[in-house]
Amino acid sequence: MSSDFLEKLSECVEFGKINLASPYPPQMKGLPGADEITREALQAGVTPTEILNDALIVAMNKVGQKFSENKIFVPQMLLSAKAMSASMVHLKPYFASGAVQRRGIFIIGTVFGDLHDIGKNLFAMMVEGAGWEVIDLGIDVKTEKFVEAVERYPNAVVGISALLTTTMVNMKPVIEAVKSAVPGTKIIVGGAPLSAEFAVSIGADGYGKNPQEGIMLLDKISD
C-alpha cells in the first residue's frame, strides 16, 4: 500500500505532474498529481520520512541525472521541481516539529548587484529535493544579509549565484565576510560566467557547473 503511494508520487515528481489541475505531462492529464497523492499518502499512514527519502529524493535524483545527460531540459526540470514543492508543502509541519530530519541547511542567494534568478531557483529546488532545508535569500543579496543568515544558521552551507561578469566579482567580499563571521562555513558558487579556477581564486570551497554537479559537491563537502 505504502509502496503504491511512493511509486505514484515518485512518478509525478519525475515527470512534473504538479496537481490534478495541471495538464502536464499529457499522458497524466486528469490524474492526481504530487499535491493530492502526498495528502492521500499521509492520510493513509505513509510516514513523511518515507515520502521524502523513498519518493522525492529518489525522483529528483533521476531528474538531475536526466538533465545532466540532456535527456530533459530546463522547463521539464522546473516542472519536476514544482511537483516536488507541491508535495513538500504537506511535509513542512513535520520538518518544523522535528519529526523528519533534513540533511542540513543550505542558504542560497544571487550576489548583490545581480537580479537574475533562474539558475538560483533551479538549484535551490534541486537542493530541497535532495533533502536539504533551503533558506532562499532571493536576488541582489547584500553581504550583510548573507552574514546575518549564517550567524542564525552557523552549520549551514552557503551557495552564491551570479550571472554577470560584472557581479561575479562581488562574490569575493561576501565569501570573506561570511568566513570571517562564522569561520569554517563551506561556500559553493555557481553561474554561467564562472569557472572552477575562478571559484578557487575567490576562496570558495567549490563550484558546480550544473545542478547535479552542485548537489554532488554539496553532499561531498557536508560529509
Added chain:
Amino acid sequence: MNKFTQQVLQSPKLQALPIMTHPGIEAIGSTVYEAVTNGHIHYQAIRYIADNFDTLACTSIMDLTVEAEAFGAKINLPENEVPSVSGRLVSDAESVAALEIPTLAKGRIPQYLLANRLAAENIKDKPVFSGCIGPFSLSGRLYDMSEIMAAIYIYPETILQLLSKCTGFLVSYCKALKATGTQGVVIAEPAAGLLSGDDCMMFSTNFVKQIVDAVQDDSFTVILHNCGNTGYCTEAMVASGARALHFGNAIDMEKVIEQCPGDVIIMGNLNPVAIFQQGTEEAVRKATRKLLEKTAGHKNFVISSGCDLPPHVPEANIRAFLETVEHYDFLCVSRVC
C-alpha cells in the same frame, strides 16, 4: 544569396566579427548608463570599434532590456553594468490579454534608433548591424524567466499569445532599424537555448521566422544569436531562415558546421569571459588558433566571440584575437590551404 552572405563566402581572407560595444564605451570614456540611454554616445562607441578594429562588421549594443522597457517593464540601469529587468510585468492569461503592444516612441527605443541611424550614416567602410532581443527571450523578461519555462507546458495558449504580441512589436522595431540604413540585425535569443529542439521550434523559431520574413532581403541580413544552445536547438535555428547564425561557447563548432547548410553564415564561439575578459593575450591567441584549425576550410565560418563581450575586456586581448586571425590567414594563403 544576399550581399552579406556573398561578401563572406567570396572573401579571399578569413573574417572576424567579435560582438562588442563595451570596449568602445570604455575607450571613449563613457559609462554603460550613458551609452544605453543616449543615442549619440552609443553611436560614438560603435564608431570607435569601427575605426579601431579590423572586423567584418560592427554591431550596436546588445541590450536585452530596451524592448521589455518599451512594454513597461521596470529596468535596473546601473552606472557601469549591463541593464537588467526587475520583477515581472505579466503573470496570467488576463494580464497577457491586456498587454498592449507599445509604439516605437516608448522608453529608450528612440535613442537606439538614433544610434543606429548615426552609425549607418557615418560608418561607410563596413556593414553596421543593429540588435534586438528575440521573441522568447523578451517574453521571458515580461513573464519571468523561471515561470515561463514551466508555463509553456501548463499555459501554452497564454504564452503563445504573449509571443505573438512580442513578435508584433519586434517586427515593427526591426523594420524601423532597417529603415535607419543598417545592413542587418542581430536577434539575440539566448533563453531559447534552454529549451529542447522541439520546444525551441515551437516557442522561438516560429516567431523569429516571422521577423526574418518581414525584414530579411538582399541587402538586410538577420543574424540569429543563441548562446544558450548546447547543440539541441541548431536545427531550429536553421529553420528560422536567418542567413547567419551565431553560437555561444557551450557548443562544438565542428558539429555546428556539419549540421548547417553551406550557404548559411556560421559565427562563434570563443568564450567572452574566460578567454576575452579573463584570459591572457597568449590564452587568446591559443584559443583563436585552435578554433581556426577546427573550422579550417569552411568558407561560411566567421570567427567571433560566443556572446557580446562584457565590460572590462582588455583591448590587448581583442588585438591579440584579431592579429591571430590575420596571421593564421596569411599562413593559410602562403600554403594555399
